[in-house]
Amino acid sequence: MGRIPFPEGPAMSKRHRYLIDYLRKQPNVRIFKYSSSWKNSNWKNPKEGYYKGCVYYVNNLYKKSLVSVIRVSVEACKYLKKYYKKGDKNVVLFSTLLQLEEIIPYIYAKLLGYKIVFDIVENYNAAGVKLSFNMWICEKMSSAFYRGSDGFFVISTLLKDLFDAKCSVPSCILPNSTPMTYINQKQHFSKPFKVVYTGTFALKDGVRFLVQGFNLFSQKVDSELLLIGKGELDQETDNIVRANASIKRTGYLSEEELRIHLTTADALVMPRCNSEFANYGFPFKLSEYLSTGNTVVATTVGDVTQYLIDKKNAFLIPPENVDAMAKVLEYIYTNEDFAIQVGKNGQAVVAEFFDVNTNGCKFLEFIKKI
Numbered sequence: 001m002g003r004i005p006f007p008e009g010p011a012m013s014k015r016h017r018y019l020i021d022y023l024r025k026q027p028n029v030r031i032f033k034y035s036s037s038w039k040n041s042n043w044k045n046p047k048e049g050y051y052k053g054c055v056y057y058v059n060n061l062y063k064k065s066l067v068s069v070i071r072v073s074v075e076a077c078k079y080l081k082k083y084y085k086k087g088d089k090n091v092v093l094f095s096t097l098l099q100l101e102e103i104i105p106y107i108y109a110k111l112l113g114y115k116i117v118f119d120i121v122e123n124y125n126a127a128g129v130k131l132s133f134n135m136w137i138c139e140k141m142s143s144a145f146y147r148g149s150d151g152f153f154v155i156s157t158l159l160k161d162l163f164d165a166k167c168s169v170p171s172c173i174l175p176n177s178t179p180m181t182y183i184n185q186k187q188h189f190s191k192p193f194k195v196v197y198t199g200t201f202a203l204k205d206g207v208r209f210l211v212q213g214f215n216l217f218s219q220k221v222d223s224e225l226l227l228i229g230k231g232e233l234d235q236e237t238d239n240i241v242r243a244n245a246s247i248k249r250t251g252y253l254s255e256e257e258l259r260i261h262l263t264t265a266d267a268l269v270m271p272r273c274n275s276e277f278a279n280y281g282f283p284f285k286l287s288e289y290l291s292t293g294n295t296v297v298a299t300t301v302g303d304v305t306q307y308l309i310d311k312k313n314a315f316l317i318p319p320e321n322v323d324a325m326a327k328v329l330e331y332i333y334t335n336e337d338f339a340i341q342v343g344k345n346g347q348a349v350v351a352e353f354f355d356v357n358t359n360g361c362k363f364l365e366f367i368k369k370i
Helices: 011-023 066-083 100-112 133-146 157-166 207-217 235-243 255-264 276-280 284-291 322-334 336-353 356-369
Strands: 032-035 048-051 055-059 091-095 115-120 151-154 171-173 193-198 223-228 247-251 267-270 295-299 315-317
Touching (some): 011 356, 091 100, 100 115, 157 276, 171 356, 193 255, 207 223, 223 255, 284 295, 284 336, 295 322, 295 336
Parallel strands (some): 091 115, 115 151, 193 223
Antiparallel strands (some): 048 055
């Protein structure tokens, strides 16, 4: 449950979808996906349907009103009752923050006998995080409801330490999953050299350091930078983007369009900042980048160094460092054969840590134990 569109959508939509891809193939597993967020026009999901012909899902339209909260809550409770099966292990998976329309379904699920599990991917209580009043309310409510849960999936070591300290229920580090369907056979870089970033443009994402570093790099090398996603850039960074014809903003793209850009990139960049909030999370884009077998640049924040080794399966640089960004792009460009091989080595990391079947099995085994 949660405000996560399905089947197409942002990183959390993919996180859930790849888990469902594994679970739907397992015996004696029933799945229903309920979303209270159908208002985002970036993804053209049906109101309801059957994913892969077997998993029923609903995208309910949520509006900011008391009537909408009640309507969505009541509908969610109807589905909870419909899909509850006495004698089975019935589980509801909530996302990081409980939204207002999820409070009644949470309580009703407990009363019916469901196990309550949260999938935690962010720490909204981290230093420097500014929340709207609505988000602040949700964060405080969620903290109280966490204590009544039966388990947690978390995306990072720091989040596991945090929830192990505050709650006396089991937790499990569950990395993002990424299917690896592309065999990289690249032998040479493109002309112009193609650098790609995907995601949001929030401060934690470090896009300004990528833009400024690329701006220096592009003065020496025929290159282009694609910024795929949406968000507001600070004024200085926005001015650079407008002045440099080699930098292009695409907005959100369909998954097929995104796949094309990821697989044809020469360098895929994850430039996260060294904020407390960023260190608690783990960027979905990183596993997605690695799955292409193209050269990846990542900043050393959070759990990144637990998965990647500099110049073995990625190029690692310190966060918030414009010069380091410019220099690593130049190094990659001038060491073509080596950089291409490093990129191909990244697919082994996906096979070991981010495989859909491995993490799906990990998910299911944890559920069975709670």
